[in-house]
Amino acid sequence: MSCTTIQVADLRFTYPGAHDSVLDGLSVSIGEGERVALLGPNGSGKTTFVLHLNGLLSLQSGTIRIGDLDMTDANLPEIRRRVGAVFQDADDQLFMQSVRDDVSFGPANLGVPRGDLDGVVERALDQVGAMPLIDRTPHHLSGGEKRRVAIATVLAMEPHALVLDEPTSGLDPVGRRELAELLAGLPQTQLVVTHDLPFALQTCPRSMIVSGGKVVADGPTREVLADAELLAANRLELPYGFDVSAL
């Protein structure tokens, strides 16, 4: 099995004190180099799933394999290196005083020697086209700039897979298009968690719909989005005037 596969089987999770389970038998399999959209309405368990892929919520039931590694405490550091999580609010992800320090944070934790850090940071920022921002303060960046730097912070750890939680939230149309182009140009396996259906169509050949904590549909994005009944049954909707068949 290749290193970049994400294999999740029968994942179940209930938040402490909550009555209903958020994840209820979720199973997902993503092959190397695939770009997959995970679609679902608010509250369908998407973010909970993202936190699982990085070992930020501990397994209650089910299995997660990242490449050849099972999700165990001993494997956590390597799994977190392999799976780069880009969170919904970039202000949560950019917590240092400068873009340079922020992008250095991951590789420094991985033990990259200080002398090599600059090169790693510059390569990562270059990949997302954010080199000019290197000495800026994260707080003063625009939404699109923050998103790109947030992606650079995980690229600097040379991950095998990227998991992006609602990457288009708060972006203007230009920022959104630039992000789509950026993702299309990255070689990593990508799981894009979103309810922005046109963005899913633009970036991901394959889509899954999550509802009630499990996968209820899995197929080529174009086919999934053309099924109006399926979308309606899962509180998903294409924007007004958007016609998949016309594309």
Added chain:
Amino acid sequence: MAGGLDGRGVGHLVIHGHSPVHRLAPETKVVSTFAFVICVALTPREQMWAFGVHAAVALSIVALAGLPARVVLARLAVIIPFLTFAALVPFVAGGEEIEVLGIGLSRDGLWGAWNVAAKASIGATASIILSATTSVPEILRALTRLRVPKVLVSIMAFMMRYLDLLVDQLGRMRTSMTARCHDPRWLWQAKPIASSAGALFVRSYERGERVHQAMLSRGFTGTMPDLEEQATPGGDWARAALPPVVALAVLLAAVML
């Protein structure tokens, strides 16, 4: 916000420039400012001339750094509450009384007021010089190099990083209150303010959790990584030592005389 921040956050305290003061290594400036303020604070209040010298040193550094006098004066406004308090002391302190413009004032109180006013304004000027010529990340890095415990520096760094965000959030909450015709003027109208402070606390707490998760997912294990270690140029220590050395000489002279 008071103190010339104009509500634009701590990131705007720095006045960019290329003066010799700006160029000094930040850790030398931090130590120098600290030492200078200590010397000023220890100077006996009766030696008025000593405060003249201290003030002259501070003002000449302001000039050397090319800081606009207007900005420095505006930022000095932060000490107004202390000065107000100091101004009350001569009226309430006991002891020997002297008559000024027909009002009986306590001699001790007058000395006390002078003491607070002189030390606060010179000390504040010194910190204004530091904050105007050194950016927040530089000061934090300086503290790390000065072997301040990493946990403390991290706490300060996070506070600085999220303070602006918090102030923005508070501003948005106030805007939304104003938009719904809330116009607090009296104490009994404070309830919405109090509850928004509560909401802000909860939001900050939740953000803290999310930031921690983001850190964990990038391999954080409990200690912040060392991101750089540059040697401090020796010449910078010598140059930065000048103001506190003068202040120390003045202090010693003032104590002996």
